[in-house]
Amino acid sequence: MDKKEEGTVEEPLDLIRLSLDERIFVKMRQDRELKGKLHAYDQHLNMILSDVEETMKVVQIDSDTGEEFIGTEKRNIKMLFVRGDGVILISPPLRTS
Amino acid sequence: MLFFSFYKTLVGKEITVELKNDLSITGLLQSVDQFLNIKLKDIKVNEEEKYPYMISVQNCFIRGSVVRYVHLPAGDVDVETLQDHSRLEAREQKKVQQQAQQQAQQAQQK
Amino acid sequence: MAMLEQYLKKQVLVLTADGRNIIGTLRGIDQTINIILEKCVERMYSDEGVQEINLGVHIIRGDDVAVIGEIDQELDKNLNLSDIIAQPMKPIVH
Numbered sequence: 557m558d559k560k561e562e563g564t565v566e567e568p569l570d571l572i573r574l575s576l577d578e579r580i581f582v583k584m585r586q587d588r589e590l591k592g593k594l595h596a597y598d599q600h601l602n603m604i605l606s607d608v609e610e611t612m613k614v615v616q617i618d619s620d621t622g623e624e625f626i627g628t629e630k631r632n633i634k635m636l637f638v639r640g641d642g643v644i645l646i647s648p649p650l651r652t653s
Numbered sequence: 654m655l656f657f658s659f660y661k662t663l664v665g666k667e668i669t670v671e672l673k674n675d676l677s678i679t680g681l682l683q684s685v686d687q688f689l690n691i692k693l694k695d696i697k698v699n700e701e702e703k704y705p706y707m708i709s710v711q712n713c714f715i716r717g718s719v720v721r722y723v724h725l726p727a728g729d730v731d732v733e734t735l736q737d738h739s740r741l742e743a744r745e746q747k748k749v750q751q752q753a754q755q756q757a758q759q760a761q762q763k
Numbered sequence: 764m765a766m767l768e769q770y771l772k773k774q775v776l777v778l779t780a781d782g783r784n785i786i787g788t789l790r791g792i793d794q795t796i797n798i799i800l801e802k803c804v805e806r807m808y809s810d811e812g813v814q815e816i817n818l819g820v821h822i823i824r825g826d827d828v829a830v831i832g833e834i835d836q837e838l839d840k841n842l843n844l845s846d847i848i849a850q851p852m853k854p855i856v857h
Contacts, residue, residue, distance in 0.1 A: 573743050576736045586856060596735035598655050599746055602689075604735060606727065635730050637656070637723035639689075641857065642673070672829065674782065674853040686766055690796075696832075705849050706784050706808070709839035710776055710832030714767055716796060719780065719829040719855050 571648055572597050580605075581647040582638065587613035592636065601640030608633040655742050659735065660685040669699070669724035670715055676704055678713065689717035767792045770833050775800070777823060778830040782854040784808070785821065786834060796825035806844070808851050813844040829855050 565571050575594050582590040582603070589612075592605030609632055616627040660682065669679040670691060677700075680693030694712045698704050707713070770789050777785045777800065784807075787800030803818035 569743060569746075573740060576739060577732075595730075595732040596655060596659070596739045598739070598742060602656050604659075604725070604730070604732075606730075606732065633722075633724055635725040635727040637725055639717075639720050639722070641718070642721055673855045673857060674829070676778075676830075676852070678830075684766060690766060692766055703849065704852070705847050706778065706806075706852055707776065707830075707832055708847075709835050709842060711835050711838075712769075713830055713832035714770070715830050716825075716828055718826075718857075 569597075569599065572601075572646060575646075575648040578649040580649060583644045583647075584638075585642045585644060588642075590636075590638065592633075598640070601643045601646070603638045603640070603643075604636070605638060606635050608636045654687075655735075655738050656689060657685065657687050658738075660689065660691070663725070663729060666726050666729050668693075668726065670720055671722040671724065672715070672719050673721045674719070676706075678707070678715065680713070683712070686717075689720070691715045691717065691720070691723075764792050764794055764796065767796070767798075767831065770831060774834040774836070774839075776830075776832040776834055777828060778832075778852065779823065780827045780829050780855040782852040784852060785818070785823070787818075787821065789831075793825075796828050798823050798825070798828060798831070808847070808849045810848060813847050815844065 578594060579591060580594050584590060588610060590605060590608055590610050592608035594603060594605055596604040609630060612629045613626055614629050615624055617624055663682050664684065666682055667679065668682050669677055671677045676698060678693060678696050678698055680696035683692040683694045685691050692714050696711060696713055698707050773789060774786065775789045783805060785800065785803050785805050787803035789798060790801045791799035800821045800823065803821045805816045805818055807814045807816065
C-alpha cells in the first residue's frame with residue numbers, strides 16, 4: 557500500500573509530492589515566475605520554497621528614445637511562502653540527466 | 654491545516670507580508686487563523702516614502718486572501734519537518750477523497 | 764471575529780481592495796470580516812498632499828477589506844497631511 561502511494565502518479569498533486577526537496581518552476585499571475593526548492597504544499601497549492609529566484613516582467617522606458625519596452629526584474633529570496641491562488645502552473649524538475 | 658500549524662510556530666518572529674497591491678509590510682507575527690489571516694505588530698511598510706499610508710499604524714490585521722507572498726526567516730523554518738507533514742497531509746487528503754467516492758458509489762447502488 | 768476584537772471601539776485604518784484608505788471607529792465585525800465603521804474619513808493621496816473627506820457611517824463588505832490597522836493617536840496627531848505626497852494606493856489584483 558505504502559509503496560504504491562509513494563511511487564505512482566494518479567492525479568496532479570502526486571506529481572507535486574514527488575517534487576518535494578527538488579527545485580521547481582512556478583508560473584504566477586501578473587507575469588511573475590519563480591524557481592526554488594519545494595519544501596511544503598497543500599491542496600490549494602500554497603507552497604514554501606527556498607533559495608527562490610523571482611523573475612518579473614515590467615514595463616520600462618528607454619531613457620534615450622522614451623519608448624516603452626518590456627524588461628525583466630529579478631530578485632532572490634531565501635525562504636518564501638507562496639499563496640496558492642496566484643499560481644498558474646507548476647513544473648517539476650527535469651529528470652533527463 | 655499544514656500552513657496554519659506552521660505559522661503558529663512562527664509567532665513572535667519577524668516576517669514580511671507582500672500584498673497583491675505591491676505593499677510589503679514587515680512586523681512581528683502576533684497571530685494567525687485557519688484562513689491564514691495574519692496579525693502583525695510593530696509594523697513598518699517597506700519604501701515608506703512611496704507608500705506612506707500606514708505611517709501611524711503599529712498593529713494590523715491582514716486578510717489572508719490579499720497576500721501574495723510571505724518572506725520567512727529561513728533560520729526558523731525546519732524544511733525536513735515541513736516535507737514530512739506535506740506527505741502526511743497528502744495521504745490524509747487521499748483517504749478522505751476515497752471515502753467520499755465509496756460513499757457516493759454505495760448511494761448510487763441503493 | 765476573535766482576531767479583530769482587540770480593535771473594537773478603536774480608531775482604525777482600513778485599506779480596501781480597490782485601493783481606498785478609510786479611517787473610522789470600529790463598531791462591529793463578523794465572521795466574514797464585514798465591518799461597521801463610524802465617523803469615517805477617507806484619506807485621498809495625490810501629488811498635492813492628502814485630502815480628507817468625511818463619509819459618516821460605512822459598512823464595508825469583508826471581501827473588500829484588505830488590511831485593518833490600529834491607529835496610534837500620538838503618531839497620527841503628528842502627521843502633517845498636506846506635506847505627504849504620494850500616489851494613490853494601487854488596488855488589490857488577484
